[in-house]
Amino acid sequence: MEYHDRKRILVTGGAGFLGSHLCDRLVAQKNDILCLDNFFTGTKGNISHLLDKSNFELIRHDLVQPLFLEVDEIYNLACPASPVHYQHNPVKTVKTSVMGAVHMLGLAKRVNAKILQASTSEVYGDPAVHPQKENYWGNVNTIGPRSCYDEGKRCAETLFFDYYRQNNVNIRIVRIFNTYGPRMHPNDGRVVSNFFVQALNNEDITVFGDGSQTRSFCYVDDLIEGILRMMNGQDDFPGPVNLGNPGEFTILELAEKIIDLTGSKSKIVFKPLPEDDPMQRQPDINLAEEKLGWKPVINLEQGLKKTVKYFESLVSGKKPVGG
Numbered sequence: 001m002e003y004h005d006r007k008r009i010l011v012t013g014g015a016g017f018l019g020s021h022l023c024d025r026l027v028a029q030k031n032d033i034l035c036l037d038n039f040f041t042g043t044k045g046n047i048s049h050l051l052d053k054s055n056f057e058l059i060r061h062d063l064v065q066p067l068f069l070e071v072d073e074i075y076n077l078a079c080p081a082s083p084v085h086y087q088h089n090p091v092k093t094v095k096t097s098v099m100g101a102v103h104m105l106g107l108a109k110r111v112n113a114k115i116l117q118a119s120t121s122e123v124y125g126d127p128a129v130h131p132q133k134e135n136y137w138g139n140v141n142t143i144g145p146r147s148c149y150d151e152g153k154r155c156a157e158t159l160f161f162d163y164y165r166q167n168n169v170n171i172r173i174v175r176i177f178n179t180y181g182p183r184m185h186p187n188d189g190r191v192v193s194n195f196f197v198q199a200l201n202n203e204d205i206t207v208f209g210d211g212s213q214t215r216s217f218c219y220v221d222d223l224i225e226g227i228l229r230m231m232n233g234q235d236d237f238p239g240p241v242n243l244g245n246p247g248e249f250t251i252l253e254l255a256e257k258i259i260d261l262t263g264s265k266s267k268i269v270f271k272p273l274p275e276d277d278p279m280q281r282q283p284d285i286n287l288a289e290e291k292l293g294w295k296p297v298i299n300l301e302q303g304l305k306k307t308v309k310y311f312e313s314l315v316s317g318k319k320p321v322g323g
């Protein structure tokens with residue numbers, strides 16, 4: 001590819017779990033990648049294999065502060081994603097989502113860049129409609145412990161559509177459902193990472209509530225493919241579009257699968273259900289199938305098998321596999 005044909009692409013939150021996998025794909029496509037991160041939950045380890053590539057650059061920056069760059073596309077992923085991390089400093093979480101969106105949309109407007117927002121199934125809150133379609137407006141508590149994340153992401157979606165209508169910014173919004181895979185932070189408190197670490201250490205598996213709540217888990221490679229298709233899709237389809245794997249499992253089923261897969265001696269123990277924990281979650285992905293020709297191809301068993309090696313290497317203190 002000629003130098004002037006390369007796209008300059010900014011990935012905010014690029015040293016995080018999803019961001020680093022996205023950078024891998026974009027670097028391989030020979031684009032010029034600017035990876036921006038403040039390393040709150042992301043790590044240099046996630047992107048260390050990219051640091052010596054001539055088309056990869058790393059910027060340490062906090063998105064709560066403005067930033068001026070020349071870019072053609074922006075993937076806005078910066079925001080802590082696990083309840084433990086986003087509740088650590090809830091005010092900062094709101095600022096990252098809302099001020100981060102304002103700064104990135106302002107940049108997109110100035111330099112005429114296309115911009116994609118990593119939104120979330122959390123905009124549906126504890127959903128009264130099942131499975132969730134994009135036209136469902138959600139059931140979100142404005143003042144609970146999850147609100148900093150949920151409402152921050154909802155406000156970001158609003159800002160994206162206001163910049164789209166008011167300033168013709170070329171936007172894309174994806175609503176990501178629970179995603180897992182190598183490079184998940186081992187201490188992020190999310191269910192897949194917790195259960196793998198507990199199972200591999202033969203410690204008790206902590207199921208919150210009675211384990212009957214459901215989630216739908218998407219393997220990271222499928223998700224990244226969906227994000228890329230959305231960014232490169234039709235300009236007249238800004239979204240929002242659900243991206244996730246519709247396979248729905250109870251948390252108890254997930255615990256049993258991980259115990260089986262790891263051959264663990266762990267016992268399941270039950271702990272109190274956190275406040276406002278959604279009881280069910282399953283994406284309706286008909287819109288993604290229709291508009292993007294996308295659906296996941298890796299089921300939960302296959303994805304967990306791909307992920308176990310990464311957690312085994314972490315627990316044994318070796319260099320992470322797939323990391």
Ligand code: NAD
Nearest residue numbers: 013016017018038040041042062063077078079081176179
């Ligand atoms: P992650 O925590 O691994 O990645 C987030 C990245 O953003 C980290 O590298 C972190 O250091 C960085 N960051 C946080 N605050 C920042 C700030 N103020 N300035 C600059 N960088 C900052 O989480 P992830 O799972 O990779 O999630 C990436 C995005 O996808 C997030 O926006 C999240 O809300 C969204 N999402 C993820 C999931 C999922 O299941 N993984 C589901 C729904 C939505």
Ligand code: UDP
Nearest residue numbers: 083189190191192194206207208213251277
């Ligand atoms: N969960 C659990 N044990 C854990 C961590 C989480 O039972 O050690 C439950 C949690 O209560 C929720 C589900 O697993 O019902 C998914 O939690 P996670 O934090 O991964 O994602 P989110 O709630 O944001 O979907």
